[in-house]
Amino acid sequence: MQSAIDGYNVCIFAYGQTGSGKTFTMSGEGNGAMKGIQFRAIDTIYSKIDNSNKSATISSSVSIRMLELYQDQLIDLLDETHHHHEKQKESEDKEETNHKKKKLIISQDQHGNVIVSNSTIVKCNAKEDMLTTIEHGLKTRHVSSTAMNKESSRSHLILSIFINTENNRLGTTLKGKINFIDLAGAERQSKTKATGKTLNEAKGINKSLSVLGNVVNQLTSGSKHINYRDSLLTRIMSDSIGGSAKTLMICNISPSNYNYNESINTLSFAQRMKQVKNKKAKTNVGSKRIEDMISELNKLRKMVGIKNDSKEDEVREVEKS
Numbered sequence: 429m430q431s432a433i434d435g436y437n438v439c440i441f442a443y444g445q446t447g448s449g450k451t452f453t454m455s456g457e458g459n460g461a462m463k464g465i466q467f468r469a470i471d472t473i474y475s476k477i478d479n480s481n482k483s484a485t486i487s488s489s490v491s492i493r494m495l496e497l498y499q500d501q502l503i504d505l506l507d508e509t510h511h512h513h514e515k516q517k518e519s520e521d522k523e524e525t526n527h528k529k530k531k532l533i534i535s536q537d538q539h540g541n542v543i544v545s546n547s548t549i550v551k552c553n554a555k556e557d558m559l560t561t562i563e564h565g566l567k568t569r570h571v572s573s574t575a576m577n578k579e580s581s582r583s584h585l586i587l588s589i590f591i592n593t594e595n596n597r598l599g600t601t602l603k604g605k606i607n608f609i610d611l612a613g614a615e616r617q618s619k620t621k622a623t624g625k626t627l628n629e630a631k632g633i634n635k636s637l638s639v640l641g642n643v644v645n646q647l648t649s650g651s652k653h654i655n656y657r658d659s660l661l662t663r664i665m666s667d668s669i670g671g672s673a674k675t676l677m678i679c680n681i682s683p684s685n686y687n688y689n690e691s692i693n694t695l696s697f698a699q700r701m702k703q704v705k706n707k708k709a710k711t712n713v714g715s716k717r718i719e720d721m722i723s724e725l726n727k728l729r730k731m732v733g734i735k736n737d738s739k740e741d742e743v744r745e746v747e748k749s
Contacts, residue, residue, distance in 0.1 A: 429469055429472040429473050429476065429606070430476065431604070431674050431709075432473070432589070432591050432604035432605065432606045433473070433476055433477070433480075433488070433591055433593060433602070433604055434602060434604065434711060435593070435602030435603055435604045435711035435712050435713055436604055436673070436674055436709050436710075436711055436712075437541060437604070437605050437606075437607075437667060437668070437671075437672060437673035437674070437709065437712070438604070438605070438606045438607070438673055438674045438675075438676075439606070439607040439609065439665070439668035439669075439673045439674070439675045439676070440454075440465060440469075440606070440607070440608050440609070440675075440676045440678070441607070441608070441609035441610075441611060441665075441668070441675075441676075441677055441678070442454050442609070442610055442611060442677075442678040442680055443611055443677055443678070443679060443680065443694065443697065443698070443701075444613060444679060444680030444681055444682075444694050445613045445614050445680075445681075445682065445687060445690040445691075445693075445694060446612070446613030446614065447613065447682065448613060448680035448681055448682045448687075448690075448694070449680050450610055450611060450613060450678075450680045451464075451610050452464065453465060453678055453680060454466050454585075454608060454610045454678075455467070455610070459559055465608070465678075466562075466587060466608045467559075469589075469606065469608070470555060470558055470559070470589070471555070473490065473589065473591065474490070474554070474555040474558075477490065477591070477593075480593070484596075485595055485596050485597040486593065486594070486595060486596070487593075487594050487596065488591060488592065488593040488594070489551060489553075489591075489592045490551070490552050490553075490558065490589060490590070490591055490592075491549045491550060491551045491552065491589070491590040491592075492506075492549070492550050492552055492558055492561055492562070492587070492588065492589055492590070493506065493544070493547050493548065493549045493550075493587075493588040493590070494506050494561075494562065494565035494566075494585070494586070494587050494588075495532070495544065495547065495585075495586040495588075495664070496569055496583045496584070496585055496586075497583055497584040497585075497586065497636070497660055497661055497664070498582065498583035498584075498629075498632075499583075499629060499632040500632055500635075500636070500659070500660060501660075502532045502534070502544075502660055502664075503532075503583075504530065504532060504546075504547050504548050505565035505566070505568060505569065506548040506549075506550055506561065506564070506565050507530060507547075507548045509530070530546040530547075531546060532544055532545070532546050532547055533545040533546060534660065534663045534664055536666070536667070539672070539710070539712070540666075540667055540671055540672055540707075541605075541667050541672075541712070542663070542664055542665075542666060542667045542671075544664070549590065558589075562587070565587075569583060569585060582612060582629040582633070583612055583629075583633075584609065584610070584611050584612050584633075584636065584661055585609070585610040586607060586608075586609050586664060587607070587608040587609075587610075588605060588606065588607050588608075589605070589606045589608075590603070590604070590605050591603075591604040591605070591606075592604075599715060600713055600714065600715050601713065601714040601715075602711060602712065602713055603712040603713075603714065604711075604712065605712075607665075607668060607673075609665065609668075611637070611661075612633040612637075613633070614633065614634055614637050614690070614693075635659070636659045636660070636661040636662075637661075639655070639658045639659035639661065639662050640659070640661060640662055640665070640669075641697065642655060642658070643655060643656060643658075643662045643669065643670070644669065644697070644700050644701060644704060645700070647669065647670045647704045647705075648700055648703040648704060654666075654670060668706075669701075669704060669706075670704055670705075670706060670707075671706060671707060672706060672707040672708065672709050672710060673706060673709060674706075674709050675706060677698065677701050679694055679695065679697075679698040680694070681694050681695065
């Protein structure tokens, strides 16, 4: 959590077969005595930020985004049009809605950080605001019952917390991000007894996890090309696995002999993951002085009719001057 406050990208994700306790590890039983990693992390973040905000020169703000990857479709769980659509599906009213969901677009900035355009980011001034926002977002996450799990996650959940820390004396801004990723579990139809819609969900889950495995194999075998673009899951995790984040994978396995083969497979994946070398993590720091100089440079360029190529070139030019 301190790394994120210091401007680094951080990723914590849980991997394992269905029913092995990933969601319980990440979320626990809400914000009570059995709270999971996410809620413990939120406690720590706000405790540290509340202390730093007592300084006259430091001011921090925290925001959150919640995305769900369901059947190869990226869904914004904090988008009110999504909640409206879900309510409409539940009701018997067939009248068409004027609400349209925004198309989410995954891209990268010049430093390789993943950006999801058009996604909803909610500023949370207090810890209670964030807890309420998470509760609201989770209401429409896809879950259902299988023979392996009473309440099985049918989607991958990506909860992102953004921390901006401004130093008014130095004129700098640190921009940290934490991704908490609760992956849906790999499934075998013979065990889950899944049929119909649930079976289709399982196929989508297994396919995205298979691509994740391929990406890890490519990263550890020295492959020149990494197929991040083969699935939305690996695209959104491209700055976390082999990227520039500080990454922690939690390996969840079942204690049952019945799941011996799945446990061995999960441990094998974890062993391969330990061989992945991320790029050197760097802080995301911005300078108001440089931003002001870039703005002035763009005005001068416009006056003489020069088209700017990229923000990276602008920063380099300003730093040279």
